[in-house]
Amino acid sequence: MKHAPIRREAVSDQLYALLRDRILDGSLPAGTALTAERDLAAEFGVNRHAVREAVKRLQQARLVEVSHGGRTLVLDWRRTAGLDLAVGIAEAGTGPALPDLARDALEMRACIGADAARLCAARCSRRTAADVVEAAGRYALAGPDLTELGAADVAWWRLIVEGSGNLAYLLAFNTLVGGTLAVADVPIDLRTAELLDVEAHVRLAAHIAAREPEAAERLARELLSRSVPATRRTAGR
Template sequence: MAEGHIRREAVSDQLFAVLRDRILGGELPAGAALTPERELAAGFGVNRHAVREAVKRLQQARLVEVSHGGRTQVLDWRRTAGLDLAVGIAAADTGPTVQDIARDALEMRACIGADAARLCALRCSARTAAEITAAAERHAHTGPDLTELDGTYVAWWRLIIEGSGNIAYLLAFNSLVDGMIPVADVPADLGAAEILDVEAHRRLAAHIAAREAGAAEELARELLTRSVPSAPRGCEGVRR
């Protein structure tokens, strides 16, 4: 493959990004052998330590597998990589687009939120249910500043996620809130339909307090899917 010199600062990070993009874009397909360390170093004009660091990161991301004999094989990232790769996919110049990943993240957000609401209704303490109800009222009386509204909305959902008792949901929520999993800017009309529906928030809090798990799940899913942009998509599964 054609190589080129890259900037000297953080060379291992840059090399990792270049190789990651080639794997995600299919230029380095699953099953292919990664170019040997010596050739990568010469092709990019970097030292072998930088190459080893980049390959180590690829291995940690489950993009490649290093055999005992030293051969490095490209893996099928759709089968091996974890959720943390979403950041890399969004930053890549090839492969799934930022819009694709962002929409997928919003769909995941709706699924997690719906099930978290169900679990919260089943598991949370009476104190937590009361806090969720109170947080819904605080959100209802916040505004009109959208940044402030978004803050109270996120705080309300954090109570629900924590009340679900599911640590995996909580970590995913943190990643979404912190931007580690990229979510595109939601169109204003869609975001408003979700954030400004204070009556839906009150009803959801009431379902949780009343231990109505099914109703809580259904309403949470309906509320959160309002922010998912509608876009035609085929049935081919994960885009290749």
């Protein structure tokens, strides 16, 4: 089927998004060959350089690979793609968004936060533990405005994640709070139960300062998981 030519600005980016969406929605199934470069250029009314750039991005995202025979084959993205794929979908705001991406990101946040709290209690320096306790005290004074509490919550959790000594967790945290995943778009009022539980924040800080990793992990998971059911209910409306 012939398509209308796509807009001329950022042509390779647009073509990448279109092909990515076809792979994600199954229009281009795993194991099939990607349409030939010249045919893609003709279909979308673009030059072959734009096609090559788009295919290069698909390769970088591990959505396709070039076989030994020279064909570009579609990969099973659920087995090959990384977190950057979810980030790209969230940033684009178009195409077949992954089901319940905000919920999935919040679930990941709860898992990472719980283990980061455990590691922080086991590993962090006395100075960091004192900073976590002090930040919890500031958090207690930040409410009841949810936006103000949200900013204080991010600053407090950053101390905990940094104190965990796990670089992968820190980079994931930056992605989750930096506006590049759907979790950043969750309305702040859906996190009310989590943010208004000041007492839990203070207790978690105390567990970290007392070097109680198991207790810190349990409480962190309980606290962070409170936002997930609210997001699930919203997604199901």
